[in-house]
Amino acid sequence: MERQIDFSRERQMLCGGCDHRWRVDLDWIDRWEQATETCPGCGMACGHEDSPRVTLDSGDPALDDDRVARFSWYHTSAQADWPTRDFDPAAVLAPETRSRRSQPLGLRTVS
Incomplete structure (x- = not known):
């Protein structure tokens, strides 16, 4: 099974402070790394220990044990x-x- 390669796809973020999850694009991540964006749930910035981070997308079919062997890696x-x-x-x-x-x-x- 092939998936389209898309390095510009949205990423899923998870805040360690308030558990807020949301999707962002690469421009947002760049602004976040420059400390001009914060968690929309609690306002935490990137410098904090529990700051938001890019996390896995639980809906990714590659995480499904019954489907993963059908993907090309x-x-x-x-x-x-x-x-x-x-x-x-x-x-x-x-x-x-x-x-x-x-x-x-x-x-x-x-x-």
């Missing part, structure tokens, strides 16, 4: 052979970071 890259057979995304991590990533959640120690 693509990845683009400027690297012709990406990913290579020996691709290791953790190769650039510091040893301390690698160690933390290998520990199960809840068992991590903070130094």
